[in-house]
Amino acid sequence: PYRFAGSLEELRAGAKTVGYPCVVKPIMSSSGHGQSVVRSADTIDAAWVEAQEGRRAHDEGDVSRVIVEALAPLDYELTVLTVSSSAGIVTCAPIGQRQESGDYRESWQPASFTQDVLAQAQRIACTAVEGLVAKAKASGEKGWGVFGVELFVLTDGSVLFNEVSPRPHDTGMVTMASQRLSEFALHARAILGLPLTQEHVALSIPDGAVAASHAIVIQGDGEAEFRNVATALSQPGTDLRIFAKPEVHGHRRMAVALAIGTDEADARAKAENVAESLEIDIA
Ligand SMILES: Nc1ncnc2c1ncn2[C@@H]1O[C@H](COP(=O)(O)OP(=O)(O)O)[C@@H](O)[C@H]1O
Ligand SMILES: [Mg+2]
Structure with missing residues (x-):
């Protein structure tokens, strides 16, 4: 309700x-x-x-x-990145995520789910984006781009629509490791009018492998300086993106660690390890 x-x-x-x-x-x-x-x-x-x-x-x-x-009885949360382009609407593999104080901390793709949850998630994501695209078209726009559809999977296995971002999604940063075309590349192509099909949004990691992202949230007051990057990235299959954000005042997400693992636990542990190994000074 x-x-x-x-x-x-x-x-x-x-x-x-x-x-x-x-x-x-x-x-x-x-x-x-x-x-x-x-x-x-x-x-x-x-x-x-x-x-x-x-x-x-x-x-x-x-x-x-x-x-x-x-207040919904959540089992877990999913994001379905849904791409609207000149070739129609397609969905990326579902992304699992962990939220803390209303904010994303970790995401992984593909998330494990039952066939039933997958079918419900894809149907809801497509319905939401079709509705927005129809509205955009009715006002003379194209409605092209990446949409991040957030879903709640409840303890009874049912799936609810939560909200949608009309742009790439924070939990979708994992696609920088998991897909040949990241959510940012897909968004750029879509708004430029290029066609995107199910093949374009496919995972590029080996079958059975999982990719993960770990948000690096910094607390303090001033400019952040990242040290120990060499050690943090010494593990194969890991990567780091430091955002072009000049300063932090209070709490701010300033970077994201990425990893590819043999399964969800392995990928999440690797990404967390990158984040934990960094030394960050605020000056
Ligand atoms: N109705 C709800 N029941 C349970 N948890 C919720 C509910 N609404 C929001 N949350 C929790 O808060 C998080 C942030 O809410 P959301 O609606 O996605 O707003 P935001 O735009 O800040 O992401 C959700 O991902 C979920 O963990
Ligand atoms: Mg949200």
Whole structure:
């Protein structure tokens, strides 16, 4: 159950319908900013304030709206990168992920899942993107690009749509290791009008292998300097991307470690090891 709300009054009424515990989120946000879990009616007003202060884009039309939805019993989360191009819509292999405080920390691809979950995930991803592309076309646009469709797999095995990024997705950074065309290459090709088929979005790692990404979140105040890179990358099958972000003030994702492993556990451990081996100074 969920309701959209454009005012505190609507939020109070929506929460009542949805029930507690519920999650209040700005409709346009990222990395968990402005979100809160509300356990009873006496903290719903605080959730409205939190959403207004944390939301993205304070100057773009109707973005003060929030969604209030039931706190879902998650088993795990998936991202299905879905590519809309001049050749139609195709999906990448599902990406598994671990979130912490509303923010992505690790992702891996392909995620292991049952055939049933895979079928539900692909159907929901295609339906969401087809809908957005139809809207784009109705207003004279192409609707081309990579979309990151986030899905919740619940403890009972059912799959729910969570949200969609109309652009490459943070958990999709794993494609820099797992696919010949990363999500960024796919996005560039798509918006340039080049055709992308299921072959273009295929994995390029050996059969049975898994790739992983590990976000490097830095805390401090100032410019980050990365040391010990040689040791961190001494393990075969690993890689590192340091973002062109000048400074950190508080918490900021500043780099990502990538690895290819024999299975999910191996890939995740390798990527984590790269991240842990780095020495980062803030000056
Ligand atoms: N209704 C919900 N039930 C359970 N967990 C949720 C719910 N909504 C969000 N979350 C958790 O918070 C994370 C961030 O929420 P999300 O809607 O994806 O916002 P963001 O735009 O910040 O990524 C999700 O990946 C999930 O772990
Ligand atoms: Mg999200």
